[in-house]
Amino acid sequence: MNKKRNVILYIAASVDGFIAKENEDIDWLSMVERPGEDYGYEAFVNTVDTVIMGRKTYDKVLSFGIEFPHKDKKCYVISRTKTGHDDNVEFYGGNVIELIQELKSKEGKNIFVDGGAEVVRELKSLNLIDEYVISFIPIMLGKGIRLFKETEAESKLELVESRAFESGLVQVTYKTI
Template identity: 50%
Template structure:
């Protein structure tokens, strides 16, 4: 029985396409911080029961002094080094396409791609992202970690929604065209 689980990339980037500065800083995100505004994140996360994240992004979150926020979900940390699972945190070294196929074959909520750029681009290379929710921050970083890298096939998208916010953030929501 097929399940209707979607892989969704939910990410922020600068207007010129960077998700972090050259030193992997996310400080530019604070330019749109606003009391009481989470840009739909809480609603989005409530639709998710599985998270895919790259090891570097996972370690970046931990290095910022935060506890990883998705302890109530199945988390797959994509890495090249074998490690034992810790509770719902699975260190995955296998084929990303096989992982997605396996997850979609099971009942559950949506699957959140929490970054980073390497994982997002690998998923795009293999046409495995069903929806893109991209928050564009009104800043030009000039250099850094580019979200959309070359070496992937062309992919047509359909706009589901776009929304602008008081601090200048524009959120774009697309689905892939089958």
């Protein structure tokens, strides 16, 4: 029997729901960095073998000047403009419903949605996200790039877990019901 592969959004946001400032700056995320504390990230990435992200998120990751962090996983970058692949990812401009269905039909680990806002909006509006792991950073940005943009789709969620850390970060895990 195949273990069901879940599509999991694992992301950080400000308390008021932004994932970046208007200029795409995410430096504020570092305010919760603590030596030896990764807030469960390493354990989480060990449960996934596929990553989906938007092109802007991919470009942001490349701008850090570090080795691409998901080299050991199959990565899809959802893009309307880029096609083909590079050393790290496959660019995907097709129907995301078909992509998710194809991925879920194969044996494997879970599927990590690594942002950004447009990909989250599309996947959420199509009810393709099975689980949400959101780390709320203790800051209110006031404006910026919203984690959840408006959609017509309503999503009912069930709380799986919530954890508070000394840094003020609160991580909540919900599953879609």
